[in-house]
Amino acid sequence: MTWPEGYGRRILAEVDSTMAEAARLAPSLAGPEWIMARGQTAARGRRGRHWVMPEGNLAATLVMRVSEPPAIVALRSFVASLALFDAVAAVTGQAGGLALKWPNDVLLNGGKLAGILLESSGANLAIGIGVNLAFAPGAEEVEPGAVRPVSLMSETGVRVTPEEFLEYLAAAYAGREAQFTTFGFGPIRTAWLDRAARLGQPVVARTGRAETRGTFETVDDTGQLVLKTPKGRVRIPAADVYL
Structure with missing residues (x-):
């Protein structure tokens, strides 16, 4: 190498x-x-x-x-x-x-x-x-x-x-x-x-006390996590993701 x-x-x-x-x-x-x-x-x-x-x-x-x-x-x-x-x-x-x-x-x-x-x-x-x-x-x-x-x-x-x-x-x-x-x-x-883990599958994103559950849809062109939720598409700039 x-x-x-x-x-x-x-x-x-x-x-x-x-x-x-x-x-x-x-x-x-x-x-x-x-x-x-x-x-x-x-x-x-x-x-x-x-x-x-x-x-x-x-x-x-x-x-x-x-x-x-x-x-x-x-x-x-x-x-x-x-x-x-x-x-x-x-x-x-x-x-x-x-x-x-x-x-x-x-x-x-x-x-x-x-x-x-x-x-x-x-x-x-x-x-x-x-x-x-x-x-x-x-x-x-x-x-x-x-x-x-x-x-x-x-x-x-x-x-x-x-x-x-x-x-x-x-x-x-x-x-x-x-x-x-x-x-x-x-x-x-x-x-x-x-190479993404859980793409198209349910995940939980937590930011402090807030929690968003949804389907991991994509990562947008700014690097944000995009989840599909019952309330619509949600973009998350930073969070801990639980599988």
Whole structure:
């Protein structure tokens, strides 16, 4: 696997979180850079939730400068999701059992394999990625009703180190990023929907105390989840989706 041209790489033994390290390094970077840590002491997921990071799993952040409006920048969650799908398929030699859960999870055999977190500050974007390569958190370590965690090793028998997986991921992301910047969100959206979990099936979207139940109809051209409900079509910009 060839490391993509123009992307930096920084491997750390331990850090509080790769997202925090990305924020510290961003002002001094000349170009996009992947930051990977073998251990994290203060990892976190979406909405500030604690992220469990056993040794042997991937914890990495891509930090890059962006110039598009925030709504366009946010669409890179779909770019990253597709890159993760591509990387896992390349490592295992098959795409069977893989699916993408809106807005930013990768599923394997119905369980959560990976998660993505986007944070932007000014012209800098950080894309944090966690992948259960070797171990999956126990059910007691995730919130009630959440998709059960799984690992690549337990589901496929494939053993890959975080450093090896990062090479596949970086190459896949570079390809999808080039597609996004050249052709826009259209081809990314089409490819994402082709891999979407529960498309055409009932889901529940929760935002704070609000809950919307409906059929997952599509993702629109702004990345919003579109549900078909008894009250009509509902567009949801951000939520936690329960299957």
